[in-house]
Amino acid sequence: MIDAVIIDDERKAAEVLSIKIKELNFNIRIVKKINDPEEAVNFLSGNEIDLVFLDIEMPVKSGFDVLRASTNLDFEIIFVTGYQNYAIQAIQFSAIGYVMKPVDDDDLRLAVNNAQEKINQKKSKERNRQLLENLIHSNTNKKIGIPTMQGYEFLRLDEIIRCEGLQKCTKVVSSQGRNIISSYNIGEFLKLLEPFGFYAVHKSHIINLSKIKKYLKEGTITMDDNSVVPIARRRKQDFLEQLAKI
Structure with missing residues (x-):
């Protein structure tokens, strides 16, 4: 109504x-x-x-x-x-x-x-946002419900390797080899994932800090799935400080 x-x-x-x-x-x-x-x-x-x-x-x-x-x-x-x-x-x-x-x-x-x-x-967007927040902040079920064009796909937080911004959508890369395209922009994912060990190394890239395989001083990060993610120059020092906390 x-x-x-x-x-x-x-x-x-x-x-x-x-x-x-x-x-x-x-x-x-x-x-x-x-x-x-x-x-x-x-x-x-x-x-x-x-x-x-x-x-x-x-x-x-x-x-x-x-x-x-x-x-x-x-x-x-x-x-x-x-x-x-x-x-x-x-x-x-x-x-x-x-x-x-x-x-x-x-x-x-x-x-x-x-x-x-x-x-x-x-x-609908507000309901989806609330559902996403409820799922991700649940102490008993550390899962995220990823909104797609068809509905929702659910992943445990520790299955997510990284997120990549694609215009107004976001690609979520998982350790299962699945790439999920979500209708949420990358800014929404940052707000929800940041408290759980995820970090925005670039305006278009969020990574799971526990899934880093290699960091090169030239400004790239290799993840567990061997994907290479760029790190913004202005974020490099803060990123290194985050690594020291792991």
């Missing part, structure tokens, strides 16, 4: 939109209808909301003013307005939709579907 709020200074317009959302059977719960822009700022700043239906032309503060004044902008936005000339500003606020009044069912359906897709992606 998606929690949403409608912000419109016209009470009747807010009520009509609320009814239309219900009639179209969206998986949306309207938690509040707000007619005062100042109240809207306070509500958005103090509450976790998935989606905001926002009017633009309102007294004292416009819809854009409400967004600028809010300390929390972690939600998707659908502007619902009677004016066409605000589209560029709406895009600048990364609005997921721009629906003209009177609201057309198809236009509303398209905007809501786009918003739901974005919200579900965000929630």
Whole structure:
């Protein structure tokens, strides 16, 4: 269920939109209808909301003013307005939709579907991140669940030799000879693996310090699987200090 709020200074317009959302059977719960822009700022700043239906032309503060004044902008936005000339500003606020009044069912359906897709992606990523953290910090099961396009693959921490960044993905190399391509970027793996003896020798490479086979002063590291990993010049001294602790 998606929690949403409608912000419109016209009470009747807010009520009509609320009814239309219900009639179209969206998986949306309207938690509040707000007619005062100042109240809207306070509500958005103090509450976790998935989606905001926002009017633009309102007294004292416009819809854009409400967004600028809010300390929390972690939600998707659908502007619902009677004016066409605000589209560029709406895009600048990364609005997921721009629906003209009177609201057309198809236009509303398209905007809501786009918003739901974005919200579900965000929630899925957060659930995956939490699962990953729970798995890796478990005292009874030192495993990491690696998110892939198909689901998850599980490896013990001591099976991981190194991680290599590939654009927005990460290749996880294991002692079993498997290369797993994960949808998480290498920065996410660093945050999760660093407390367990892993070290970022380069912006694109994380290694398991217990799997080092050879270090050469020229700036390369040979791992247990005989792969050769470069070490960034600026990280060399810190790396040597880490080795001394093993």
